[in-house]
Structures are given as C-alpha cells and as structure tokens.
Amino acid sequence: MRSANLRLSLPKRILDATPPRRIITGPRFTPVVQALPSIVPFVAPDEIERSRGQKFSVRLGANELTFGPSPRAVEAMQAAAATAWMYGDPKSHNLRQALADHHGVQPLNITVGEGIDGILCNLTHLLIGPGDKLVTTKGTYPTLNYFVAGKGGLLQTVPYGPDDRQDLPALLAKAWEVDAKVLYVVNPDNPSGSWHAEGKIESLIEGLPPGCLLLLDEAYHELGVDFDANAKVAVDDLRVLRLRTFSKAYGLAGARIGYALGAPEIIAAFDKIRNHFAISRVGQAGALAALLDQAYLHEVRERVRHARETLGSIAAQHGMRCLPSATNFVTMDCGKDGAFARLVLSELTERNVFVRMPGVPPLDRCIRVSCSSDEDLRIFSEALPGALKDAERKLGSK
Template sequence: MVKIPDHINELKSYKPGKPIPEIKAELGLEKVSVLWNNENNFGPSPKAMEMMRAAIENSHVYPDPTSKELRTAIATNEGIDVEQVVVGSGSEAILSNVFQAFFNEGDELLTSEGTFVAIYIWAKSHNVPVVKLPLTSDYRFDVEAIKASITNKTKAIYISNPNNPTGSIITKSEFESLMKAVPKEVIVIMDEAYYEFAAENQDYPSSVSYGYPNVITLRTFSKVYGIAAIRIGYAMGEPRLIEALSKVRLTFEPSNLGQAAGIGALSDLDFLKKVLDNNRTELKACGELFDRLGITYIKSFANFVTLDLGSPERVNIYSDELMKMGVFVRPLIAFGLPHCLRITIGTADEMNHFRAAFEEVHSSVFV
C-alpha cells in the first residue's frame, strides 16, 4: 500500500456547503442576498470583462509565461520595478509557493489565531510547524507578542492586513515597530487582499511602499475588482525574493484570461470608485444599526463586518434565522471564532435586505 505522509493524512478535505439553488428550493426562497464569501456582488469589473472577451480568441495559444504586460501594469501602478512583481492563480497560490521557495526542515511560521485559514492549511501541507498567538481583546494582531515570540526557528511571519475575518488592521506605527524588531533573515508576509478598502485610511500601512528587503506583499483581484472566479493574484517584494517565487510557480500560470482580466481591472477606475463608495456607505449604515441595537461589532477596514455575538448558540440562531429570510452570512467557527458572525458588504439593495432581516431576527428572538 502506498504510504501517504502523516501531515497530508491529517489535513481535512474541503467540503463545500449546499449549493445556493438547493438552499433556495429547500426553504422556498425567491430573493436571496449572498453575503458570506466576501465576494464583490457588483460583479466583475467591466474593463476586465472586455479584456477577457478579446483574449478568449487566442485561447489555443499558451499564455505569456512571464505575464510581462500584467506585471508591468502592476509595477507602474505601485511605482516599483517589474522585477519586483510575480503573479499567480490567486494570491493563495503564491502563498503556497512561499512555503516551497523559502522553508527548510525545522523552520517555523509565526502568525496569529483567528486569521485567514488558508495559511494554516498551506503550512500543514508543506509540513511546516505554525506558532499561533492569540488576537488582542479587540481582535487585532498582537504586534508586541509577535515581536517577543521570534526565535531562531522563525522563518516567516504572516499578517493579514486587513485581517480576514475580523476586518481589523495593524497601523503604520505598529508595522514600523515590527520591522525594526524582525531580523533581516526573517520574511514578513503581508497579506493585503483587502488593501483597496483600507488604503484611504491614513493610518494604514501599504507594506510595499516601505521597500523593506524581507517583506513579501500579497494582493488579489478577487475582492474589489470582482473577478474571484478567474483566480488572479500577485506578490511584490525584493527582486531576489520574487525570483525565488517565480522559480516554483507553474510555468503558464496564470491563464491568458487571468492576465487579460488583471490588466483590464487595473484600468477600471470608475468601477473601483463605485465599489469603494458603496462599501463606505454600507459599512457606516451597518454600524449605525448595530449601535442602535446594542450589538458588538469590530471596526472594519475591509468589505465585511464581523459581529461578536457572545456565544456559538447566538451565532447559530442569527445565521439560521437570517437564512430562512434569504440572507446568507458566515458563522466563524472554522476561523476559531465560534461566537462571531461575518457579513459581507453587498449592494445597497442586498444590504437593505440584510438590515431589515437582521433587525427582525433581533427583535423577535432576543428582545
């Protein structure tokens, strides 16, 4: 019998929930607001769609293995050299490549509890031990604890900023303090999947702008640009680190459609403004509702808001009752926060649907 390594046997296969059409049929729902995956419910960037339609004509030809045009567009957008950019089939693919490119036996990853679950999965799949520190009482990365926990086994530090699933950030001063304490041989992975939503905040650090030689910045086109299904993300950093990541990625990754979509999305400033304006407005409206109802929530710098409902039982009641009313939200048990509930910011119509349903559930069950 073929022996499968223990660390792979210990991984749990991804088991998706019921398809939305099946849930709608079971519950007799006509209208639904899907607010559980942090997707962009405005749909794809129109300019990304336009570029993909043109690119599909050449689908018989292998894509550019260097993604030169897309990397150049990203580099120009960020004011860096093209050699500082690598692209992949989603930032999660690049995250996996980080383990292949940089970790040796005995190296450890240092991060936090209550962050993006993929980091734990990819570390486990590469047999890398993870040191997980608690979040602070206000659901933020504990920078001081991270600094104090660096050892000679620490190969990399992972920080999701803004953090998924809490929406919190580490500030400029915290990031600068962290980098002063991190040895130059330790990589700091800054996962900025929700960068565009946070960037307008003056206290938010765009990690790539500092030019630190041991920082890898991850970003994605899945969120603000609405092309999650196309799987396109990128990393930025010192050319030497980017070259190492390039060596371990798949040769023709990402696809021609992914490259075209990214180029189009970056030029779609009108769509970007529309999404960000809506997010700002709807986050504010949600905060006002939660304040009025006495609901504890975490200040968010992303396209979602997370509630602290106090217990898993309350989370399940809110989630189940909202689903019966056609509003799908995310309990956070898989993130190690079973007392929390995450709501994606959708369109104005969807958020009106959510707020009306939430208030009805709250008043009928808990008041």
C-alpha cells in the first residue's frame, strides 16, 4: 500500500507525543481471551468426512433426528425461503406466542436463541465474570464449559454417581461449598441418556444455595419417559431456568432454534445483551410449524422408542449392556475401559459408521449411538461385530 499517511493530519500535540514510525502490532485481546486455548473440541461429522475423504454411511453420532422434521415444518421453511430477503422478527413473536400457549405460560417467560448453545453463551455473559463459579457434572454436555471459560469463569465439577446418573446431592453440596452462581444439570442427560424425575428436580431447587441459578438443560425432554404433552411448566421461580430446543425431538438441528423458559426477570435480562437479529426467518417458520404438529412429535417418540429397543437387542447380541435412555440415543457399555471403547469407535469410523463416545470416565467405557431407522441400525449392526473383534485384537497387541 503506497498511500498518504492520514496520521499527518493529526493535531500537533499528538504528533509531537508519539514516534512517527513503529512496528505493526495486532489487536489487544482481553486478558481472559489471551489465556484461552486455541484448540476447541468441536469436530463435526462434516469435518471427519473431509479429513477421511469419505462420506459416512450412517450419521449416528450427533443425536440428530435422522427421521427428519415434520413435513409441515419442511413446507413452512420452503415457503419462508422466498421471503428470506426480510430480517426475521427479532422478538420471534409468533413462535414465542405459540410456545407460551403450548406451555401454559406468557411470551415474557420465553427467550429464543441460536439453539440451546446460543442461550448458554448468553447466559454465561449475564452471570459469569472472571473468577465466578459454575458447578456441573464432569463429562456431561461440554459446550457450557467452553462458554464459561470464554468469560473467565471457573468450572467446579463432581463425577457421575455410581449408577451413571448425575449425582444431585453431590452437585448441590458442591454448589454450597463454592458459592456457585450457576448449577448446570442436563436432564435427560447427554451422554449417559439417564434422567431424574421431576420431583427430584423440585427437591434440588428447594435446596439451592442463595443466588444460585439452576440451569436445567432439557434438550431431550420431549423424548423422555416422563414426558407429558399437557404438562405445564412452572416459570415463576427465580431459581431455575429451563432450556428446550427444536434440534432434537423436533428434528430441526440445522435451523438453530432453542429457547429458555423462566421468570420474566431472568428472561428480560437476555434482551440486554443478546444478538437480537440472530435468528433466521426460515428457522422461525420451521420451528413454529413443527411445534403445531404435535401428532408428528408423538410419532417420533414411538419411532425413537422402537429404535432404542432395537439398539438394546443389537448390544445384547454382543454381550453389551445399554444404559437406560430417555433420549434419542443409546449409550452402550463396551464392557472394558476407555481405551477399548476408543478402539471400538475408531473401528466403526473405519467402517464409515459415525458414532461418538463420552470423553470422561467412568462413562468413557461406552459408545453413544443415535436412534435411527431400521435400515440405518442394520448398517450399524453389521459393522459392530467386526469393529468389536478388531478392537479386541488391537487391545491385545498393545
């Protein structure tokens, strides 16, 4: 660039006080950002496919609803595509009104975000500053941990309980011990598939330390055993925020619509900091249509239940135990340690079957397989014995 230097137009007092030439320096990131690691654990299936130079035969690792969303949702998105020159409504008014009717609450009890991840990001902005503490289970859904680190917060973890479920008494004790600003509970849980009944959650809320928010991630709620379509949601409690999504049971992971249900005082705070125009118009239309097609949701629940049973049978054929699941995935205990499960996963990947596994003991003895069609599960079932056998062989040769 050979251009005149606008610096010469500066007032004399600035020119005199600063040297005319200098080394080019980059932006000054905040101290919190400077301390963040460069590597993030977000290896998407698309990325694995690119690095292997091959498409997966089945995509059973991201807990997506392979059955697809309601055909009405697809139609609504296709119609909305032609109107995509307009910004989406920053208030997501129609969707929030429909959600309010559905849950028996008011629109002011609901904020919509770019998936639950978007709400986790905003929630940490609201509550977590450098040194603030958040309590979670070691090995549960990790994206919140990433956002907490991004705000300079401190993660305090407790291990899974002996029954592979989140250990509510231990979580509560830790929250008291560290004066946590947030207690994060995933229910039903990912990656274990386990759940706690609503009564246990109510009891947890009653025991919370003062000023600690229970952040209840209910991404898989509609697929749970306790799900009741008519159950209203209590939203008058300042101690709890519930997160729901259209990415799982409603099959719209690619539309990026999650929402939070809570007291107006908490919901209103999101409007102070969120990206108001972040939600796509097409996604809003799809989510609304999906919500209104509850018959399809019930069909999905049946298909997921069937797939869970099928996966249970497949596992049993190979002497593997499945953890009880209230989600659209099944966590299969490979019967050995994490090293073995990682080999099984690697062998399945070699066979173009995309599944994932929990990253942390004790659950890392398992692989996690998403529910899908009989045909998809047949492909998984055919790949599994060879994968187990080769994993055994490689483990032995180590």
